[in-house]
Amino acid sequence: MNEKRMEEAIRLFTDVMIDGQNEVFRKVENELHQEFSMEQIKMLNLLERHGPMTSKQLTELQGGHKSATSSRLKKLVEKEYVRVIPDENDRRVKYVALTEAGASAYKKANQQVNEYLSSVLAGIKDEEIDEFIYIFQKVKALLR
Amino acid sequence: MNEKRMEEAIRLFTDVMIDGQNEVFRKVENELHQEFSMEQIKMLNLLERHGPMTSKQLTELQGGHKSATSSRLKKLVEKEYVRVIPDENDRRVKYVALTEAGASAYKKANQQVNEYLSSVLAGIKDEEIDEFIYIFQKVKALLR
DNA sequence: CAATATAGTTTAACCCCTTAACTATTTAAT
DNA sequence: ATTAAATAGTTAAGGGGTTAAACTATATTG
Numbered sequence: 499m500n501e502k503r504m505e506e507a508i509r510l511f512t513d514v515m516i517d518g519q520n521e522v523f524r525k526v527e528n529e530l531h532q533e534f535s536m537e538q539i540k541m542l543n544l545l546e547r548h549g550p551m552t553s554k555q556l557t558e559l560q561g562g563h564k565s566a567t568s569s570r571l572k573k574l575v576e577k578e579y580v581r582v583i584p585d586e587n588d589r590r591v592k593y594v595a596l597t598e599a600g601a602s603a604y605k606k607a608n609q610q611v612n613e614y615l616s617s618v619l620a621g622i623k624d625e626e627i628d629e630f631i632y633i634f635q636k637v638k639a640l641l642r
Numbered sequence: 643m644n645e646k647r648m649e650e651a652i653r654l655f656t657d658v659m660i661d662g663q664n665e666v667f668r669k670v671e672n673e674l675h676q677e678f679s680m681e682q683i684k685m686l687n688l689l690e691r692h693g694p695m696t697s698k699q700l701t702e703l704q705g706g707h708k709s710a711t712s713s714r715l716k717k718l719v720e721k722e723y724v725r726v727i728p729d730e731n732d733r734r735v736k737y738v739a740l741t742e743a744g745a746s747a748y749k750k751a752n753q754q755v756n757e758y759l760s761s762v763l764a765g766i767k768d769e770e771i772d773e774f775i776y777i778f779q780k781v782k783a784l785l786r
Numbered sequence: 787c788a789a790t791a792t793a794g795t796t797t798a799a800c801c802c803c804t805t806a807a808c809t810a811t812t813t814a815a816t
Numbered sequence: 817a818t819t820a821a822a823t824a825g826t827t828a829a830g831g832g833g834t835t836a837a838a839c840t841a842t843a844t845t846g
Contacts, residue, residue, distance in 0.1 A: 507763055511778060518655070566803055640763070679833075
């Protein structure tokens, strides 16, 4: 029935999704993007949110193939932002954990993103923030 | 005071942005992603929306460096989805235009994305669509 | 008319992803 | 017990994409 509006919603969504990602990582790239790729940042984010976990779990949460996770991990280990802890029961399994350097580098990176997004979202009025949160929660849930 | 809510809004926004892009291109990749990269799709989208334009304009709209645009373009020309028209006044300048094949391939790709996103956004109630559109329009504008 | 600016291309170096093969280890099945 | 199948990760090959810098061709300026 509201075909038209649905179409508009979809176009807005793709625009925001694509432009958003571009903008964020363009504005913030200065120091941050020199050091981390977007995927690496997301991996650090997952480790920071959920604590240590296996490569397999990381792959599930982040998407993509386990080989991609593996090489991502390898680079983070080389930079010493992440460290690997062998499981004692199953010697195939390795737990991945943030190092202190990793945690603080992530924190810093995250702060830059937050600052930029704060400045963007500051344009949303106080009364609208709840609306924003409601809608985005909904969309996030629907994306699963 | 609404520090907390601002933080939540930011986290939701980054989640939706990142997960959204991942999900869309994971679900839809079947036929589409075999043929086009995301950047190529975006380029076709720009050409479809704005009509023929120069490589320089494409770079400005899409972001990144002109060399990236150049190689992207090269591939689309090879696949004959796009065609180049020399400017008559300034022989340095080349206009880029969709071919028919390009237009219809893009249309098809776009349709797949739309179908998927329709199924996702179908979870939003009719009464909420306006709210959705309002918020996303606002965010899109703010990202400029 | 020479110097400078502009539109695009090319090349080199690097990152990321996927697919598929391979290692090591554990579980299941006979 | 032993062997076959499953599981966690790594590695290698092939294809994208990106940037920075050098380079070509054409226009503009002083």
